[in-house]
Amino acid sequence: MKNERKTNLILNMDQDQLGDFFPLLQKGVTVEAHVGCSLELLLTHQWQIPAEYAAQRITTIFLNSRPIDSLATAIINEDAVIALSGAMPGLVGATMRRGGYYAAMREGITHHATNGNVVDRNATVRVKLFNLLLPELGPGFLQRGIIIPAGELSRFFNGKSEHFWQGCRSALLDNFPILPHLLSREDLFPDQSTVRLSVNFPNS
Amino acid sequence: MDKIARIDMGAAGGPKVTVGDLGEYAGLGGRAMTSLMVAAEVHPLAHPLGAENKLVISPGMLSGTTGSMTGRLSVGCKSPLTGTIKESNAGGQAAQVLARLGYAAVVLEGKPEGDDLYKIVINKDGIQVIVDNSLKLMDNYPLVAKLRQEYGDKVAYMTIGSAGERKLLAASIACTDPELRPTRHCGRGGVGAVMGAKRVKAIIIDDAGMKMRPPKDPEKYRDANRKFVEGLRKHPVTGEGLPAYGTNVLTNVLNEAGGYPTNNFKSGQFADSAKLSGETQAALEIQRGGSATHGCHRGCVIQCSGIYNDKDGNYVTKQPEYETVWSHGGHCGISNLDTVAKLDYMDDNIGVDTIEMGVTIGVAMDAGLAEFGDDAAAIRLMEEVEKGTPLGRVLGSGAAITGKVFGVERVPVVKDQALPAYDPRAVQGIGVTYATTTQGADHTAGYAIATNILKVGGDVDPLKTEGQIELSRNLQIATAAIDSTGMCLFIAFAIMDQPETFQALLDMLGSFHGITMTGDDVVALGKKVLSAERDFNTRAGFTKHHDRLPRFFYNEPIAPHNQTFMMKDEELDEVFNW
Numbered sequence: 001m002k003n004e005r006k007t008n009l010i011l012n013m014d015q016d017q018l019g020d021f022f023p024l025l026q027k028g029v030t031v032e033a034h035v036g037c038s039l040e041l042l043l044t045h046q047w048q049i050p051a052e053y054a055a056q057r058i059t060t061i062f063l064n065s066r067p068i069d070s071l072a073t074a075i076i077n078e079d080a081v082i083a084l085s086g087a088m089p090g091l092v093g094a095t096m097r098r099g100g101y102y103a104a105m106r107e108g109i110t111h112h113a114t115n116g117n118v119v120d121r122n123a124t125v126r127v128k129l130f131n132l133l134l135p136e137l138g139p140g141f142l143q144r145g146i147i148i149p150a151g152e153l154s155r156f157f158n159g160k161s162e163h164f165w166q167g168c169r170s171a172l173l174d175n176f177p178i179l180p181h182l183l184s185r186e187d188l189f190p191d192q193s194t195v196r197l198s199v200n201f202p203n204s
Numbered sequence: 205m206d207k208i209a210r211i212d213m214g215a216a217g218g219p220k221v222t223v224g225d226l227g228e229y230a231g232l233g234g235r236a237m238t239s240l241m242v243a244a245e246v247h248p249l250a251h252p253l254g255a256e257n258k259l260v261i262s263p264g265m266l267s268g269t270t271g272s273m274t275g276r277l278s279v280g281c282k283s284p285l286t287g288t289i290k291e292s293n294a295g296g297q298a299a300q301v302l303a304r305l306g307y308a309a310v311v312l313e314g315k316p317e318g319d320d321l322y323k324i325v326i327n328k329d330g331i332q333v334i335v336d337n338s339l340k341l342m343d344n345y346p347l348v349a350k351l352r353q354e355y356g357d358k359v360a361y362m363t364i365g366s367a368g369e370r371k372l373l374a375a376s377i378a379c380t381d382p383e384l385r386p387t388r389h390c391g392r393g394g395v396g397a398v399m400g401a402k403r404v405k406a407i408i409i410d411d412a413g414m415k416m417r418p419p420k421d422p423e424k425y426r427d428a429n430r431k432f433v434e435g436l437r438k439h440p441v442t443g444e445g446l447p448a449y450g451t452n453v454l455t456n457v458l459n460e461a462g463g464y465p466t467n468n469f470k471s472g473q474f475a476d477s478a479k480l481s482g483e484t485q486a487a488l489e490i491q492r493g494g495s496a497t498h499g500c501h502r503g504c505v506i507q508c509s510g511i512y513n514d515k516d517g518n519y520v521t522k523q524p525e526y527e528t529v530w531s532h533g534g535h536c537g538i539s540n541l542d543t544v545a546k547l548d549y550m551d552d553n554i555g556v557d558t559i560e561m562g563v564t565i566g567v568a569m570d571a572g573l574a575e576f577g578d579d580a581a582a583i584r585l586m587e588e589v590e591k592g593t594p595l596g597r598v599l600g601s602g603a604a605i606t607g608k609v610f611g612v613e614r615v616p617v618v619k620d621q622a623l624p625a626y627d628p629r630a631v632q633g634i635g636v637t638y639a640t641t642t643q644g645a646d647h648t649a650g651y652a653i654a655t656n657i658l659k660v661g662g663d664v665d666p667l668k669t670e671g672q673i674e675l676s677r678n679l680q681i682a683t684a685a686i687d688s689t690g691m692c693l694f695i696a697f698a699i700m701d702q703p704e705t706f707q708a709l710l711d712m713l714g715s716f717h718g719i720t721m722t723g724d725d726v727v728a729l730g731k732k733v734l735s736a737e738r739d740f741n742t743r744a745g746f747t748k749h750h751d752r753l754p755r756f757f758y759n760e761p762i763a764p765h766n767q768t769f770m771m772k773d774e775e776l777d778e779v780f781n782w
């Protein structure tokens with residue numbers, strides 16, 4: 001993890017605005033993680049996703065674009081891209097399913113056990129959330145915090161409607177309160193910087 | 205469903221209707237009916253647009269009953285696009301209404317002399333074939349609006365747009381949905397061109413005065429249907445994922461897997477896929493006052509469809525499906541859902557298959573007719589098809605013809621039918637089905653069905669790569685059977701994962717007909733259908749050499765996995781060895 005200074009931004013939002021963050025989450029967000037462990041440990045210990053939920057709801061997982069069948073043997077590297085999805089329709093949806101009956105049909109792209117030494121350290125990984133998992137896991141990731149380039153965050157805020165800003169109850173920029181509307185100002189965050197954004201929803 | 209209507213459009217003195225009993229076709233419906241009849245009655249070397257071809261329209265075995273999900277309609281013929289046998293099916297109201305009128309099949313035969321255009325009215329009093337030249341070259345939306353003035357809103361319409369009348373090889377047959385929009389299409393294989401060749405513009409089906417088809421064992425049927433619906437509702441795909449996001453929920457996942465063909469199959473990932481995803485689409489539909497959950501026919505409990513409005517809240521089209529969003533979207537480098545929705549509307553209105561047209565536009569872009577990602581150019585090319593210009597006729601005749609006319613080497617077709625939205629280099633198993641299906645490249649030919657429960661062809665170890673041949677075979681058998689029931693294929697997940705839901709389906713079939721139905725019976729039906737289709741294709745001149753993917757899949761590795769299609773020819777030849 002690079003040691004550059006990050007701006008910290010905390011938003012307290014109405015539940016109604018959760019969906020506004022889905023485009024970011026499906027495209028993928030960077031989060032801090034302890035790497036060098038198995039995907040199983042990352043999900044259940046670090047991200048505190050109950051094992052039963054992981055088994056039953058997160059039925060399709062990609063690690064660096066490769067569908068995985070075993071959480072225990074997939075080891076997480078720095079900058080890994082992890083995509084989490086619920087069950088998918090169709091034959092191809094079925095082939096992607098973790099340990100599914102049709103897994104052989106995508107054998108050529110399947111992720112197999114990671115070889116070699118993976119250094120155990122604090123780093124960042126990229127997480128993508130799809131479909132049913134967006135409303136279910138999205139609030140947790142947003143609350144723990146995502147790291148986002150300033151330009152991307154500015155573009156995100158720029159497109160937001162009045163309804164979004166009304167749903168933003170309060171905002172803290174580096175621990176100082178700021179009027180939410182001001183967040184759409186393009187010059188608010190230094191160029192090329194990154195922002196650590198945490199978003200709280202009432203029930204998260 | 206105790207009768208078959210045959211309409212000889214070429215009879216001396218004008219079209220002649222004959223209604224007879226089921227004979228050798230007793231007990232059949234859907235794909236089993238269309239394929240067995242075409243295989244038995246159409247000369248395999250017949251010209252698909254000639255008098256010798258037949259267009260067989262058949263509701264599923266359970267259509268017209270109180271059973272859920274039973275509203276699929278099959279249309280079969282010799283395909284003008286592929287030259288093979290063809291079954292193309294759609295939702296909408298037509299199957300339910302036709303089945304309640306008692307028709308197991310309506311068969312359009314022969315071909316009229318002259319230029320007159322006909323409409324066919326089917327109701328409880330019989331069948332009338334009426335000349336109506338006022339409908340000439342109308343497209344589906346205005347056509348249905350005009351017909352509604354005469355026949356009202358309590359009927360189902362099957363129509364062809366200008367593409368069908370022009371006999372374009374991508375032409376579809378539209379079936380109206382519960383709101384009487386012509387949005388549900390028998391799309392694949394150019395079946396609309398066959399209807400156009402027979403000069404039939406519209407079929408109006410009116411079941412006023414008819415009742416639901418009664419099961420032999422009503423109590424058992426009701427009970428089985430209840431369990432079946434419970435199974436669909438409790439499964440995460442059929443009870444949650446499909447109703448919330450529709451089939452386009454696959455965009456993000458296929459893209460992540462590197463199996464999302466982009467810019468005419470040049471890459472397996474599209475940078476802007478999230479802009480096209482089912483998640484984005486559903487949010488937009490709800491925000492604009494449309495709907496992300498809608499059934500294409502009454503009695504659908506999954507409701508994978510929706511209503512897509514423009515930014516002012518006006519209806520544009522039904523929710524485009526995954527394959528449509530892909531073909532008009534990532535395949536053409538286009539990332540704007542409004543553009544995709546407009547093209548989907550144009551497809552439905554002109555009456556062309558969304559997969560074939562989207563793939564064709566991508567091939568045309570590769571030919572230099574437009575830049576990838578040029579939304580306006582894609583719409584302009586569709587307008588050529590709408591106007592019936594010479595260029596439009598080439599494009600409307602599909603990807604294979606367009607590729608030949610413009611000298612494009614990378615043309616994603618099998619047996620001249622465009623490949624759908626899954627790259628076979630990333631998902632090798634689906635390539636087996638694309639290559640070997642009797643229908644030309646078709647993702648639904650070997651969909652996802654309970655092969656693990658059915659154990660078709662014995663126990664397979666699916667985790668071995670060799671298992672892919674068996675899997676593809678089993679999927680094709682099971683799909684052929686389900687296509688015959690009238691059930692929507694999206695029931696697949698629930699019956700695959702939940703043995704009790706599969707049993708409920710068997711019980712529905714059994715109690716309706718007063719028999720005991722087992723998994724083996726389903727397998728036997730599927731095999732019978734596939735064998736008849738293969739036999740027809742063989743007699744039509746197709747050999748194992750047609751069961752192959754285009755060479756570029758073997759020669760051009762695709763990012764991000766840099767894989768080619770690796771299944772050996774000898775392995776592909778094993779699919780139909782049973």
Ligand code: SF4
Pocket residue numbers: 273295498499500501504505506507508509692693694
């Ligand atoms: S699940 Fe979708 S395609 Fe199937 S019947 Fe329902 S709306 Fe139609």
